[in-house]
Every structure is written in structure tokens, then in C-alpha cells.
Amino acid sequence: MISSRLELGSAAVIDDPYPHFAESRRRAAVQWHDGTGMWLAFGHAEANAVLRSRGLGRIWTPRWPDVPMPGFELIHRNSMLENEPPVHTRLRRLVASAFARGHVERLRPRVAELAEGLAGTLAGAGRGGVAVDLIAGFAEPLPVQVIAELLGVPESDRSLLRPWSNAIVKMYEYQVSPAQRDAAEAAAGEFVGYLRELVRRRRGRPEADLISSLIAETDSDGARLSEDELVTTCTLLLNAGHEASVNVVGNGVLALFAHPGQWQRLLAAEAAGQSLVDSGVEELIRFDSPLQLFERTAIIDTRIGGITVRAGEKIAALLGSANRDPAVFEDPDRLDVARADxxxxxxxxxxxxxxxxxxxxxxxxxxxRTLLRRFPALRPATEDLGALRRREFVIRGVSSLPVLLS
Structure with missing residues (x-):
């Protein structure tokens, strides 16, 4: 058994985990980690196996069994992310069916409209060479507004969503203070209470939103989502949905600042009518993953990368490491917005x-696409880009991103 030397919470790993991942992959694709008490999968094949193996599952247990956290527990015990078949199968089928009612396509023009509006406001704030925060002014409000519209949250209430989500997702790190734990429970309780009232209103008066579709969705055997499951699904969509989008934009723009030739390549392709935006987005997700770690628990003894994970033991897929595996990605540490494979x-x-x-x-x-069109001369307003990094490992992002627009 090879033990991992990786210090997940160290400043060096948080600043740039990828050289540390590369060193670990060279030692072994799967290693035991004393700090977290679980196995870590560094290779792409091994991380992929962790995500797909039916011998592994998501088994929710309270992190602090002696600390009452009813709100936080509710939004996890009933989540499809924290359940396995047959519960997961039923939940995902109902949610996917509701999504299939055309909600994503319905929102496509609205997403463009919202992005254009935020870019216009940002342009006004940045006039005359004034530095503006790309996260607070663009990357953060866009997905929150989109998911709020998807769910049917009234515009007057949307400012509540981001603080609730921020407090809740801090619990997914491996170093959590009592104050952060209390804040997460308070946020979960308030969010659940708010959603219960919104569900109550939609039951009486359905609208063209996802909550109404989730309420109406019926499985083939007549089963529906319970209220707890419905509330949990809405919480998951906000927390997972907007956190990923915010952090892909933040991490991605930082990466493009560090590789200005790739920004120019994107601009040239747009001007030539041969857009690289779609492949560029996939490459930004790969290059600096917004979610670095996803853990599962062995239901039965399971072989992953030559290691037997015993029943009851945990193993985590290190997604950022998998996405830089040279066995799968040619020149993996090179940002290539046209990467096809x-x-x-x-x-x-x-x-x-x-x-x-x-x-x-x-x-x-x-x-x-909006940033390329509206702000082709986008550049950082500070030289110390590393200082912008959030001091967390699991959910990787930046707290702010001061930029100059012209």
C-alpha cells in the first residue's frame, strides 16, 4: 500500500494542485491518505472507475453525529446525489423528466439576454479604466439569476439565494470551523423554509417553471416527489449548478490571462465565424476543475486500480488530477481551446x-461568447492573481477577479 503525501489544505496545493497531482500519479494511481482516512484515485481511468463502479455508493452519514443539524441533514438525506438505486433511479428519472419539458431550451435566449444586461452594467462601471470585479459583476449573478428563473423564484427574493448557497457549500471542505457549521445549518434551515412556502404557492397556482413541473411529474407507477425530495432537489440545483458555473468562469478567465495566446485564438475564431467557444468551455472545465474531489463508499469489496477498497472504506476521485492525466490527454498541462479529444x-x-x-x-x-464580444481587451487589474484564490480545496474558485475592460 502506498500512502499519499498530499496535504489537501496546504497553501501550496490550494495555489496550484496540479504539479502535486502529477508527482502523486507517478508514484501510484491509487493511494491511501491518512489525513482524510480514505483512498485517493489520481489517474483518469481510476477516477472514472470510482465514479462508475456499482460496488461503490454515496452513503450519507452525519459528519458530526452529536451535533443536531436537521436542515443540513434534510437536504442531503433526500438528495439524488447522496442516494443509490433504487432511490436514486426514481429521483433522477422524475427530475430528468421535468427537465425534459424544454426548460433548458426555453432559457437559452433568456441566458443570452441576462448575460448581455450584466455585461452592459459592468461596462458602465468600468468606463474610464476603472477596475471592476468580474465575479461579483458578471460570473456570480448570471447563474443565480438563471437558476432562479428556472425554479420560478421571484426577482425580489433572488438576493437570498447566493448567501445561502455559499454557507452550505463550505461544509464540503475537510476543514470546517464551528462557526461555518452553524452558518451552514442556519442557511439550510432558511432555504428549506423558503422553498416549502414556494412549493405551497405553486401547488395552488402552477406556473411555467421547474418547481411546477417537479410537482406535476409522475413516475410510471404513479409515484411523485415528496415535499422533502422536491425541496432538496431545488437546493441541489442551486448549490451545484451555480457554484460550478461561477468557478468555471473565474478559473477559466484566470487561465486565459496566464495564456493570452489562447484568448487571442478565441477572438480570432469568433471574427472568422469559426467559433471555438464550445471546445474552449470544455477545455476550461478540464484545465482547472471547479470540483476537485468526489468521494464514494465501498458497499462491497471493490477493486480500483489494483487496490481493494474494503466494504465500508471510502475512496475519492480527484477530478482535477484525472483531467491532467497524460495517459488520456496529450500535453495535459497545456491550455488548448481547440482541444478536440x-x-x-x-x-x-x-x-x-x-x-x-x-x-x-x-x-x-x-x-x-459575451466576454469575447463585449470585452476583447479584457485583462487583469492586479499582478497578484494567486491572492484571489479561495482558500479551499474541494470547490476550487476565486473570491474576486478585478479586471480592466479596455
Missing amino acids: NPHLGFGAGIHFCVGAPLARVELQTSL
């Missing part, structure tokens, strides 16, 4: 593949 694991794989991936792609493609 790109089987990244940024949206997961197997039964837990992100159900919101089509919507996320619409948001990200629209975001990148």
Missing part, C-alpha cells in the same frame, strides 16, 4: 453525472 470528468460520470450539465454548458458558452 477531451473526455474530462468535470461533470462526473456514471449514474451521478450532473443532471444540470446541459444548462451549465448553455450558461458557460454564453458567458464566454
Whole structure:
């Protein structure tokens, strides 16, 4: 058994985990990690197997069994992300059927309209060479507004969503303070209470939104989503959906600043009518993954990469490491916005593949296309880009991104 030397919470790993991943992959594709008490899968094939293996599952257990956290527990125990078949199968089928009612396509022109409006406001704020925050002014509000419209959250209430999500997702890190834990529980309780009231209103008066579709959706055997499952699904869509989109934009623009030739390549392709936006988005997801780690638990003894994960043991797919595996990606540390062969694991794989991936792609493609068209001279307003990095490992992003627009 090879033990991993990786210090997930260290400043060096948070600043740039990829050289550390490469060193670890050279030692072994799967290693035991004392700090987290689980196996880590560094290779693409091994991470892919972790995500797909039916010998592994998502088994929700309270992280602090002696600390009451009813709101936080509710939005996980009833989540399709935290369940396996047959519960997962039923939940995902109902949610996917509701999505299939055309909600993503319905929102496509609206996403473009929202992006254009945010870009216009940002342009006004940045007039005269004033630095503006691309995260607060563009990357963050766009997916929140899109998911709010998808769910049917009134515009007057949308400012509530991002703070709730921010507090909840901090719990997915491996170093959590008591204050962060309390904030997450408070946010979960408030979010659940808000959604219950919204569901109550939609039951009485359905509208053309996803909550109304989820309420109406019936499985082949007549089963419906319970209220707890419905509330949990809405919470998951917000937390997972907008966090990924915000962080792909933030990480992606940082990567393009570090590789200005790729930004110019995107601009030239747009001008020539041969857009590289779609392949560019996939490459930005691969190059600096917004979600770095996804863990599962062995239901039975399971072989992954030559290692036996014993029943009850945990193993995590390190998605950022998998997405830089030279066995799969040619010259993996090179950003290539035209990369054609790109089987990244940024949206997961197997039964837990992100159900919101089509919507996320619409948001990200629209975001990148809008930035290219409106701000071709986009550049950083600070030389210390590393200082912008959020000091967290699992969910990788930047807290702010000061830029100059012209």
C-alpha cells in the first residue's frame, strides 16, 4: 500500500494542485491518505472507475453525529446525489423528466439576454479604466439569476439565494470551523423554509417553471416527489449548478490571462465565424476543475486500480488530477481551446453525472461568447492573481477577479 503525501489544505496545493497531482500519479494511481482516512484515485481511468463502479455508493452519514443539524441533514438525506438505486433511479428519472419539458431550451435566449444586461452594467462601471470585479459583476449573478428563473423564484427574493448557497457549500471542505457549521445549518434551515412556502404557492397556482413541473411529474407507477425530495432537489440545483458555473468562469478567465495566446485564438475564431467557444468551455472545465474531489463508499469489496477498497472504506476521485492525466490527454498541462479529444470528468460520470450539465454548458458558452464580444481587451487589474484564490480545496474558485475592460 502506498500512502499519499498530499496535504489537501496546504497553501501550496490550494495555489496550484496540479504539479502535486502529477508527482502523486507517478508514484501510484491509487493511494491511501491518512489525513482524510480514505483512498485517493489520481489517474483518469481510476477516477472514472470510482465514479462508475456499482460496488461503490454515496452513503450519507452525519459528519458530526452529536451535533443536531436537521436542515443540513434534510437536504442531503433526500438528495439524488447522496442516494443509490433504487432511490436514486426514481429521483433522477422524475427530475430528468421535468427537465425534459424544454426548460433548458426555453432559457437559452433568456441566458443570452441576462448575460448581455450584466455585461452592459459592468461596462458602465468600468468606463474610464476603472477596475471592476468580474465575479461579483458578471460570473456570480448570471447563474443565480438563471437558476432562479428556472425554479420560478421571484426577482425580489433572488438576493437570498447566493448567501445561502455559499454557507452550505463550505461544509464540503475537510476543514470546517464551528462557526461555518452553524452558518451552514442556519442557511439550510432558511432555504428549506423558503422553498416549502414556494412549493405551497405553486401547488395552488402552477406556473411555467421547474418547481411546477417537479410537482406535476409522475413516475410510471404513479409515484411523485415528496415535499422533502422536491425541496432538496431545488437546493441541489442551486448549490451545484451555480457554484460550478461561477468557478468555471473565474478559473477559466484566470487561465486565459496566464495564456493570452489562447484568448487571442478565441477572438480570432469568433471574427472568422469559426467559433471555438464550445471546445474552449470544455477545455476550461478540464484545465482547472471547479470540483476537485468526489468521494464514494465501498458497499462491497471493490477493486480500483489494483487496490481493494474494503466494504465500508471510502475512496475519492480527484477530478482535477484525472483531467491532467497524460495517459488520456496529450500535453495535459497545456491550455488548448481547440482541444478536440477531451473526455474530462468535470461533470462526473456514471449514474451521478450532473443532471444540470446541459444548462451549465448553455450558461458557460454564453458567458464566454459575451466576454469575447463585449470585452476583447479584457485583462487583469492586479499582478497578484494567486491572492484571489479561495482558500479551499474541494470547490476550487476565486473570491474576486478585478479586471480592466479596455
